Amino acid sequence: MENINLxxxxxNWLRQWLEGVGASPDVIEVVMDVFGTVGALVFILLNALxxxxxxxxxxxxxxxxxGPNRWGPKGVFQTIFDSLKLLSKEDIIPKAVDKWVFxxxxxxxxxxAILVFAVIPFGxxxxxxxxxxxxxxxVAVASTATLAFLMAGWGSNNKYSLIGGMRSVAQMxxxxxxxxxxxxxxxxxxxxxxxxxxxxxxxxxxxxxxxFLAFLVYFIAGHAELNRGPFxxxxxxxxxxxxxxxxxxxxxxxxxxxxxxxxxxxxxxxxTTMFLGGWNPIPGLGFLxxxxxxxxxxxxxxxxxxxxxxxxxxxxxxxxxxxxxxWKVLIPVSLVNILVTGIGIKIYQWMGW
Amino acid sequence: MLQQYAGIGAMLIIAIVFxxxxxxxxxxxxxxxxxxxKYETYECGLETQGETWVQFKTNYFMYALVFxxxxxxxxxxxPWAVKFMSLGTFAFIEMFIFIAILVIGFWYxxxxxxxxxx
Numbered sequence: 458m459e460n461i462n463l464x465x466x467x468x469n470w471l472r473q474w475l476e477g478v479g480a481s482p483d484v485i486e487v488v489m490d491v492f493g494t495v496g497a498l499v500f501i502l503l504n505a506l507x508x509x510x511x512x513x514x515x516x517x518x519x520x521x522x523x524g525p526n527r528w529g530p531k532g533v534f535q536t537i538f539d540s541l542k543l544l545s546k547e548d549i550i551p552k553a554v555d556k557w558v559f560x561x562x563x564x565x566x567x568x569x570a571i572l573v574f575a576v577i578p579f580g581x582x583x584x585x586x587x588x589x590x591x592x593x594x595x596v597a598v599a600s601t602a603t604l605a606f607l608m609a610g611w612g613s614n615n616k617y618s619l620i621g622g623m624r625s626v627a628q629m630x631x632x633x634x635x636x637x638x639x640x641x642x643x644x645x646x647x648x649x650x651x652x653x654x655x656x657x658x659x660x661x662x663x664x665x666x667x668x669f670l671a672f673l674v675y676f677i678a679g680h681a682e683l684n685r686g687p688f689x690x691x692x693x694x695x696x697x698x699x700x701x702x703x704x705x706x707x708x709x710x711x712x713x714x715x716x717x718x719x720x721x722x723x724x725x726x727x728x729t730t731m732f733l734g735g736w737n738p739i740p741g742l743g744f745l746x747x748x749x750x751x752x753x754x755x756x757x758x759x760x761x762x763x764x765x766x767x768x769x770x771x772x773x774x775x776x777x778x779x780x781x782x783x784w785k786v787l788i789p790v791s792l793v794n795i796l797v798t799g800i801g802i803k804i805y806q807w808m809g810w
Numbered sequence: 811m812l813q814q815y816a817g818i819g820a821m822l823i824i825a826i827v828f829x830x831x832x833x834x835x836x837x838x839x840x841x842x843x844x845x846x847x848k849y850e851t852y853e854c855g856l857e858t859q860g861e862t863w864v865q866f867k868t869n870y871f872m873y874a875l876v877f878x879x880x881x882x883x884x885x886x887x888x889p890w891a892v893k894f895m896s897l898g899t900f901a902f903i904e905m906f907i908f909i910a911i912l913v914i915g916f917w918y919x920x921x922x923x924x925x926x927x928x
Contacts, residue, residue: 490817544840551851571824595890614851626870
């Protein structure tokens with residue numbers, strides 16, 4: 458059953474038009490990539506708009522209150538007006554800050570948040586650049602966000618910011634290892650780090666079944682990487698105001714916020730690609746005329762709802778418990794997962810299944 | 811091969827330019843001068859006391875050390891995982907000897923209390 462993919466059709470049409478004009482193949486590739494990037498950027502911005510509202514509505518639902526309900530029906534225009542408000546706010550750079558570090562941190566947080574979208578397969582044939590080191594690229598790029606947090610915390614010259622920045626670095630560094638290890642199992646099963654190959658390997662069985670432990674580890678470590686949910690120590694509002702964001706205001710703060718939601722989408726997209734079958738339809742529902750990117754977005758939103766559910770249900774974890782859990786539970790568990798996956802694959806090969 | 815990375819180069823440029831554009835737009839719209847007290851360091855309305863940029867907990871350094879060991883391991887682990895299916899049992903055992911050496915180091919760090927938060 459051939460599903461018609463609007464975006465791929467558009468891309469092909471653009472490519473043909475460029476060829477007709479007489480552009481060289483290299484130029485065509487770069488132009489296509491630029492269009493893909495702009496598409497990804499629009500996707501991120503739209504998602505941030507929707508997710509802020511969704512998060513506030515979900516929080517309101519969990520806490521049995523209304524949430525935003527003034528602008529538009531059920532408050533759907535709330536985030537649009539919020540972003541307009543942020544755009545027109547004063548950009549305050551306090552006297553005491555280290556000006557360059559403070560300013561650059563806001564730009565720097567945004568770069569990895571966009572760059573990871575290069576390897577996410579949004580649908581069949583919808584990937585900006587299908588690198589042969591796909592998942593490794595994600596791991597490498599996503600971890601550089603730590604630097605921006607440290608710069609923001611240190612550059613603000615504010616005690617709350619410094620504590621928040623330090624906590625954020627300690628937490629992101631600790632939980633990066635289980636996150637990376639949990640993805641190794643999937644790479645072992647696929648035999649490739651290419652995102653398209655990983656998706657193609659899941660047409661029959663999604664990797665959440667053979668790699669359920671890895672999925673759990675990824676899910677927990679993902680919360681910590683995003684500084685969300687029960688692991689939001691770096692931003693703990695009741696103790697350190699807003700952590701590294703304390704001194705930021707107006708559009709600079711909005712960039713941090715945008716990067717946070719972009720990272721949420723990226724982590725959920727990777728979870729979808731690695732464990733939930735990517736853009737493959739749910740087994741047995743492949744006959745429905747639903748485009749692959751719709752399946753992908755549906756799964757990503759399912760993951761995001763899971764993330765929101767945990768965020769608003771669990772109390773904040775204490776920092777020493779957090780570090781203990783990361784180092785003494787998650788890392789051994791993820792190592793055991795690699796071992797068990799290896800043994801499992803070897804047994805399968807010996808049995809000749 | 812290199813063309814794929816050209817795409818990422820294009821992304822990088824857009825990722826750098828986009829925040830600059832957004833902040834430039836905001837600088838046209840926003841009010842320029844805020845009240846004097848807004849430029850003070852925020853500390854619940856009090857004046858901040860003492861130095862902020864001080865030497866920080868050494869705990870963070872211990873975690874960073876152990877992290878580097880594991881992070882280097884992942885660089886070795888990924889190529890091994892890619893080729894795992896085609897490699898024989900020997901490579902499988904060899905990798906676990908490698909991990910075992912690392913686990914011994916991890917166990918030592920654990921025993922010495924590098925993973926304790928105090």
